[in-house]
Amino acid sequence: RTLTQAATPGLLTASQALRRMAAVGWRNLSLVDAKVVAPYAVAFAAIPTLAAASGREHYPPWPVLPLSTTTLLNHFTFVRAKLPARWWSLLSSAFTHLDANHRDSNLLSLLFSALPLARRLGSRGMAAVFLGGHIAAALNTRGRVLQLERYVDRSTGRLAPSWLSAGVAKLFNTASPQAALGGSAGVFALFGFDLCLGVRSGLDLLRRGASEEQVVGEGLRLLLGLLPVVSMVLSEHRSLEAGESLSVAHAAHLTGFAWGVACCVASALFGGGEETRQRGVGAAPARGRFGTGVAGRRLGRE
Numbered sequence: 578r579t580l581t582q583a584a585t586p587g588l589l590t591a592s593q594a595l596r597r598m599a600a601v602g603w604r605n606l607s608l609v610d611a612k613v614v615a616p617y618a619v620a621f622a623a624i625p626t627l628a629a630a631s632g633r634e635h636y637p638p639w640p641v642l643p644l645s646t647t648t649l650l651n652h653f654t655f656v657r658a659k660l661p662a663r664w665w666s667l668l669s670s671a672f673t674h675l676d677a678n679h680r681d682s683n684l685l686s687l688l689f690s691a692l693p694l695a696r697r698l699g700s701r702g703m704a705a706v707f708l709g710g711h712i713a714a715a716l717n718t719r720g721r722v723l724q725l726e727r728y729v730d731r732s733t734g735r736l737a738p739s740w741l742s743a744g745v746a747k748l749f750n751t752a753s754p755q756a757a758l759g760g761s762a763g764v765f766a767l768f769g770f771d772l773c774l775g776v777r778s779g780l781d782l783l784r785r786g787a788s789e790e791q792v793v794g795e796g797l798r799l800l801l802g803l804l805p806v807v808s809m810v811l812s813e814h815r816s817l818e819a820g821e822s823l824s825v826a827h828a829a830h831l832t833g834f835a836w837g838v839a840c841c842v843a844s845a846l847f848g849g850g851e852e853t854r855q856r857g858v859g860a861a862p863a864r865g866r867f868g869t870g871v872a873g874r875r876l877g878r879e
Contacts, residue, residue, distance in 0.1 A: 710766025710833035720828020762833030769837025
């Protein structure tokens with residue numbers, strides 16, 4: 578999520594996430610999968626939100642790092658103008674959030690999207706997809722400019738979101754549109770990888786000469802996962818072009834999603850043989866949430 582967005586309720590509630598987790602093939606998850614995802618989840622939880630550090634909300638009931646608002650803005654928020662001096666903010670900004678709703682939404686989304694892919698991706702693959710998607714989205718400042726153009730006061734050249742609080746509006750005017758924080762671009766990258774994985778699975782099924790019953794069954798399963806994702810991508814694109822909703826970083830989501838698809842295609846083209854292509858980036862085979870590697874609906878907000 579960029580500093581050019583305001584906090585809104587998460588796209589996925591805890592009860593919805595738990596129901597979805599119970600409905601899909603999570604029984605095959607192991608400690609190996611948890612170890613791949615744990616560093617990201619722990620970082621999400623350990624870094625305090627900007628709202629908590631500034632006293633606008635309570636700290637969570639678990640221990641967090643003693644970071645001030647100044648430290649978070651200077652070292653855990655990405656600002657393009659500060660490159661290359663503060664290069665580390667390209668990574669650290671993926672784990673910083675505006676408030677508890679922002680953090681919790683992205684944390685649930687991360688668990689839902691990353692755990693089913695953990696064994697296939699492995700630690701290096703997870704870093705390449707998640708962190709790579711975040712970095713690509715953070716560097717794509719042009720997309721955020723397009724989203725904000727309708728909110729600029731032409732007489733002053735500054736953003737004029739009168740419906741925001743004074744503190745958030747100040748962030749808009751001093752840091753936007755180059756500043757970014759939040760991990761949902763990385764989550765969208767995982768969705769893109771998972772969707773591409775599903776398409777590859779369907780194509781492999783046809784190439785192996787599977788029976789008509791298998792093709793129809795897997796095809797319907799793939800379609801059920803594909804349609805919501807296509808709808809989500811088209812919705813994000815329409816919202817970006819219309820300059821809708823500063824509460825959602827549409828450009829970051831689309832950039833992250835495209836990065837995930839690109840990673841999946843690269844693993845297929847340069848994976849080094851049929852066995853590696855079947856396994857993906859990581860070292861062990863795994864199936865996606867829908868049995869064919871297809872991503873679900875959008876769950877994160879940059």
